[in-house]
Amino acid sequence: MLDQDDRLDLMLAGGRVLTLDREGTDLDPGRVGVRGGGIVLVEPDEGPRPKADRLIEAKGQIILPGLVNCHLHAPMTLFRGLADDLPLDDWLSEHIFPAEAKWVDPDMVYWCTLLAAAEGLLSGTTCMADSYFEERAAVRAFQESGLRVVCAQGVIDFPAPGVPDPARNIEVAERFCRETADRGGLITPAIFCHSIDTCSAETLRKARGLADRLGVGLMIHLAETKGEVERCRREHGRSPVAYLDGLGFLQKNVVAVHAVWVDEDDAALLARRGVGVAHCLESNLKLGSGLGPMTMLRAAGLTVGLGTDGPASNNDLDMFGEMRSVALGAKGAARDPTALPAGEVLRMATRDGARVLGLADWIGTIEIGRQADLIVLDADAAHLTPMYDPVSHLVYAADRSDVRHVIVDGRVVVEDRAIKTFDLARVMAEVRRLAARVKTAPDDHAASG
């Protein structure tokens, strides 16, 4: 507990505090005290307030844990809207992979990652899991942004940005993880194996070995399309999940991204191995991959977080939009309006997402001892009036533009809807400069998108 004369670094007070703790504590009005980046006080806003160096008065506002985006490819902001309305395989091989080969370099990754960080922060995301190439430049951008991020260096068996020789992909990932771990701060390194279609069994085994040696997490696009499952059954005689398990790949620190085409046996196996799932519904819908059996996966005991996937297949990084789509999609898929109630979807976007990324001891709820990753929404808006249940509004009615303040690790990163850590206008100008080159390139994909 807080001593009477202990001074806080920051206090948010007067708003409705949804802690999302196990008991679902809802303080109206409540206050949250922060010191040294951590939460040291959560209580009703009654009686004399403790002294704080800085006070955020949140009357008429909702305070909740920051949203956790479990999967994206941040630098792909450059390719937002470049090629839409195409099947996944054509989209990747005819448009995205060639554009990446041509345009991805550390300069592009740095600026386009800052743009993704801005979009995420302004829409209430305080933690992201990014998976891409040239990830060292992404780390630089994320550190400037003030976001909390799991940064995963890509591993793929063909020449990739920053890894012209695929034989060295594990070596590059190892160097990245070691350097990033040494930097500390809010960035956690990890390894991203692109998919079972683009990584050989040998590469997947080596990545598993590297993750074990370094104690880092592994992410992989898994069972995204029906075609992937059919190819895997043809070539390996079993499902993608069973195939990966046979390689020893599946363990507690693995994030299975998508898991759209998994059956009950796959789900049971993933649950036994302690694998977390990143559900990226809007990307799966846009690429026509399917809805995914999220109700079945959760019933099997799996922890499912939400992700936007990259801005080229969504096409935004809006976790409020994602929550709404997930809640509606689950009901439509099950033809059952009781499937995935709003409260469960909000937990998937916060607490469960933190668990999927191995960060549940630090973030995902507003509780004493957790890090102060908090967002404050304006509730005084036409589309949020009246308010019987704030949880319902957050999932079904709120919009990312309702996010007013964002705090990461106790630092106010967004104040009154403005980024405080870097110059967003400059970042947008730099990304437009890069996009102008993509647009005017002679053999370019923009023409066919």
Ligand SMILES: [Zn+2]
């Ligand atoms: Zn992805």
